[in-house]
Amino acid sequence: MSHPHDHAPGTPHSHGAGASRRRLAIAFAITAAIMLAQLVGSVITGSLALLVDTAHMLTDAGGLFLALIAASLMLRPTTARHTWGMKRAEVLAASAQSLLLMAVGVYALVEGISRLLAPPEVPAQGLLVFGLIGLAGNIASLCVLAGGRNANLNLRAAFLEVLNDALGSVAVIVSAVVIATTGWTPVDTLAGLLIAGLIVPRAVVILLSSVRILMEAVPRGIDLEDLRSHLLENAHVDEVHDLHVSTIGTGLPVLTAHVEVHPACLTSGHTRVVLDELRACVREHFAERIEHCTFQLEPSDCSAEEPLPHS
Incomplete structure (x- = not known):
């Protein structure tokens, strides 16, 4: 999502x-x-x-x-x-x-x-x-x-x-x-x-x-692990993987990530709340450096079913 x-x-x-x-x-x-x-x-x-x-x-x-x-x-x-x-x-x-x-x-x-x-x-x-x-x-x-x-x-x-x-x-x-x-x-x-x-x-x-x-390197000034840590501070988030930040052009950084949340979040209508909180987190800590964010919410341990390694 x-x-x-x-x-x-x-x-x-x-x-x-x-x-x-x-x-x-x-x-x-x-x-x-x-x-x-x-x-x-x-x-x-x-x-x-x-x-x-x-x-x-x-x-x-x-x-x-x-x-x-x-x-x-x-x-x-x-x-x-x-x-x-x-x-x-x-x-x-x-x-x-x-x-x-x-x-x-x-x-x-x-x-x-x-x-x-x-x-x-x-x-x-x-x-x-x-x-x-x-x-x-x-x-x-x-x-x-x-x-x-x-x-x-x-x-x-x-x-x-x-x-x-x-x-x-x-x-x-x-x-x-x-x-x-x-x-x-x-x-x-x-x-x-x-x-x-x-x-x-x-x-x-x-x-x-x-x-x-x-080469889609992480833009200067952005610490990927620091970004991951901020996202993990969310109470609904269990894990963050496939986290990527790159630059399309000057002033146009983009972020994509798979975010594992408690299964109940996906069935109780909390997905919008979680997405808003993640966006607010990025805006608060990296407001001038990451403009476009795409988060895929998935149930915990979903990554174990996927064959590719995760970052």
């Missing part, structure tokens, strides 16, 4: 996804424009730092485009085939973004090491101009994304991508100033390596967060 959560399906999530889509569309337009400008600049100057930052912005533009598609998919209603709608589109998009970032970071490290052996000439003035253009665009995108960066994994990945772009533009500007004042051109390669060093760890963090959701 189950009891549905009294949350109107899709309303807050759809609203959030709609806001995310608008922010992402603006950020994508800005990033694509700056990427084209930096591409021209990298060809003119021959700068590795600018080339790496351009490649990074290319992946960011691609990532923002994927994020924009994901935000649109998340607005789709649930169907008989997709009972959660397309809520996990954000997780897939974040995974794709992180893999793109890792590829760019590895390329930059390999190219940077080879350039350290033979540093090319880099015109400081052109490097500075395009670095400033990139920084201005990144700051504009950050302002657009900042208000919703904690809305979901999709937006958080996009915000961090643009933030890292801004740091990359700062590195380009610094290298331009150093070359102009000292003539030491290897600083451009070092700046490129620095950008790569910033890219890879962040990409790994995003990928690991995405994998945790796709």
